[in-house]
Amino acid sequence: MMHHLESLDGRLLFAIPKKGRLYEKCLEILAGADIQFRRHHRLDVCLVLNHPIALVFLPASDIPSFVGKGNVDLGITGHDVVLEANMQNFVTETLRLGFGKCALQVQVPEAGPIKTAQELAGKRIVTSFEVLAGQYFDKIDKELGLVGDAATQIEYVGGSVEAACELGLADGIVDLVESGDTMRAAGLHAIATVLTTEAVLIKSTTPKHPHLTPLIELITSRIAGVIASSKFVMCQYNIPRGKLEEATSITPGRRAPTISPLEEEGWVAVSSMVEKGKSATVMDELVKIGAEDILILKLDNCRV
Numbered sequence: 001m002m003h004h005l006e007s008l009d010g011r012l013l014f015a016i017p018k019k020g021r022l023y024e025k026c027l028e029i030l031a032g033a034d035i036q037f038r039r040h041h042r043l044d045v046c047l048v049l050n051h052p053i054a055l056v057f058l059p060a061s062d063i064p065s066f067v068g069k070g071n072v073d074l075g076i077t078g079h080d081v082v083l084e085a086n087m088q089n090f091v092t093e094t095l096r097l098g099f100g101k102c103a104l105q106v107q108v109p110e111a112g113p114i115k116t117a118q119e120l121a122g123k124r125i126v127t128s129f130e131v132l133a134g135q136y137f138d139k140i141d142k143e144l145g146l147v148g149d150a151a152t153q154i155e156y157v158g159g160s161v162e163a164a165c166e167l168g169l170a171d172g173i174v175d176l177v178e179s180g181d182t183m184r185a186a187g188l189h190a191i192a193t194v195l196t197t198e199a200v201l202i203k204s205t206t207p208k209h210p211h212l213t214p215l216i217e218l219i220t221s222r223i224a225g226v227i228a229s230s231k232f233v234m235c236q237y238n239i240p241r242g243k244l245e246e247a248t249s250i251t252p253g254r255r256a257p258t259i260s261p262l263e264e265e266g267w268v269a270v271s272s273m274v275e276k277g278k279s280a281t282v283m284d285e286l287v288k289i290g291a292e293d294i295l296i297l298k299l300d301n302c303r304v
């Protein structure tokens with residue numbers, strides 16, 4: 001594989017989760033940022049065709065330490081993974097990416113007697129997040145004066161955490177929950193939230209390759225554009241000039257709405273970015289104050 005390593009010289013290394021929950025969304029982001037590559041079968045390093053970048057496909061959980069130690073310049077992973085790797089002082093989370101949203105929760109058998117994290121403290125917990133679970137229960141143990149043998153026991157498992165209670169390995173677990181399907185199927189319910197998380201773009205706090213800073217900024221700005229274009233839509237409408245103040249309070253835009261005169265006396269056209277989830281309500285309100293020809297346009301991409 002030496003020929004690959006040699007050609008990495010001078011390239012920005014960008015780590016992407018090689019599989020799992022974040023993988024597909026990362027590919028969409030790379031496409032949206034026009035980062036072109038052909039990933040050869042089973043190869044975890046691949047050269048980007050149109051930038052001096054190489055993509056490195058790694059397990060999500062390894063990405064924070066690679067970036068933090070400066071082996072890799074940029075990466076996408078979960079906020080939870082950054083904290084679990086204890087890399088929060090070595091990496092900077094430059095963008096929240098709006099996907100991979102879930103919560104790390106304390107869960108116990110629904111049928112059992114335990115109702116709070118305090119009641120679970122001092123018992124056996126199984127998790128893949130031993131650092132975060134450890135910190136969470138250390139604090140509770142201290143508050144309750146549980147020390148030595150009385151302290152909460154945290155045991156690491158690599159997967160299938162939700163089976164631990166049924167198997168008699170644990171009194172409770174700490175695991176990720178999105179829809180709650182996995183939790184409910186295992187007969188568990190959540191009694192506390194350790195943290196909420198989403199995918200983030202990370203870079204090293206002390207970059208090893210300062211000459212790459214402009215490229216890191218370019219890629220960051222492109223990715224920010226891709227994320228914004230999936231969160232916002234463009235709203236355009238015509239409104240009598242007298243209603244403009246009300247209209248702009250409904251659609252203030254990100255900085256300010258764009259207002260152009262119409263050929264028809266007394267009317268103006270407004271265009272403004274609106275959060276996707278709010279577009280129906282915004283249109284209702286615009287109709288109420290007399291706006292006409294209201295259009296919501298999907299953004300293909302943007303730089304904001």
Ligand SMILES: Nc1ncnc2c1ncn2[C@@H]1O[C@H](COP(=O)(O)OP(=O)(O)OP(=O)(O)O)[C@@H](O)[C@H]1O
Pocket residue numbers: 017019020021022059060061077078079080081099100101102158176177178179197198199
């Ligand atoms: N159900 C989910 N919904 C949304 N995001 C999730 C979900 N599960 C995991 N994530 C996010 O994706 C990250 C990677 O989780 P995932 O389950 O894909 O791991 P994996 O790639 O299978 O890792 P492993 O190497 O442990 O097999 C998590 O740390 C979390 O940030």
Ligand SMILES: O=P(O)(O)OC[C@H]1O[C@H](OP(=O)(O)OP(=O)(O)O)[C@H](O)[C@@H]1O
Pocket residue numbers: 020021159160162175176177178179180181182183
């Ligand atoms: O609340 P839900 O929507 O059910 O999602 C939560 C599940 O998703 C993750 O696992 P994933 O399915 O990614 O597989 P893994 O166990 O192989 O990591 C996580 O570890 C939970 O088990």
